[in-house]
Amino acid sequence: MIDAFIKTPLGIVKLTGDEKGIREIIILDDNLESDTIPKELKVAVEQIHEYFEGKRTAFTFKINPLGTEFQQKVWKVLLTIPYGKTISYLALSKKIGDVKAIRAVASANGKNPLWIVVPCHRVIGSDGSLTGYAGGLWRKKWLLEHENPVKQESLF
Template identity: 50%
Template sequence: MFISFYNSPLGVLRIMVKESYVTEIHFCTDDELKDSMVTTGFHPLLQQCTEQLIEYFQGARRIFEFPVHQSGTPFQQSVWGELTGIPFGKTISYMNLARKLGDPKVIRAAAATNGRNKIAIVVPCHRVIGSNREMVGYAGGIWRKKWLLQHEQKIANGVQTLF
């Protein structure tokens, strides 16, 4: 396993690569930084992932082009697959996510799986919001979710200024 850290505009992201996949992109807490800010050698995917995250935050990238993998049940895999299909700059509700999975009754399970996503930003769980358009549930913190959605809206719709 290879680990590196990227100091993003939203805080430090820990990036993990195992074999030929990015397996984690995680917003670190202060305690995690104190305990584990150790990089573990070079892997080309660490560099590729970091470069693409930088481009995303600069507004130059909407789609990530490196392999990702996270372990999970077939249901979890289907939820994460649906997340990757949410277009940049768009949102869907948890109910819409459940419907896309074929059963509105799985809304709680879909929401729980969304919360277990280990590949922040790239598997865009931040694009799922409450049915009432409220910002609910984000492991990285609601303020980050709001920032990410506003960032994507600005890029997708063009930044407008008054003067």
């Protein structure tokens, strides 16, 4: 696994991956930044920069996250939430096929290792409130406003 650190409007982002795909993208509060970007991470870095510049609404690079079977299932559904839209934890649980699994779904959402790419920031409370975000609620708010500066529309 190789790493790269890039500066974004929300802080330093650490990318970890190899030729099989990106394993992890996390936000840091550190000031690290890579001088050179390894070739295996170059496309991902370019696409993340394009996202923050408002030029990209979806990512096309290979991903390879580690997680349980249930977490992988939740992350796969998260990938279907369109740019500029939101979904509630309850609606996400329904899409998974188990409305009673709302806490497990929220936990899997919180363990998402691919910040921004697997858009866990698009999941909100049933009442429309911004709840639970590993990167901090201020970052979640920023991302949602970045994706839809006029008004957030609920997917469900």
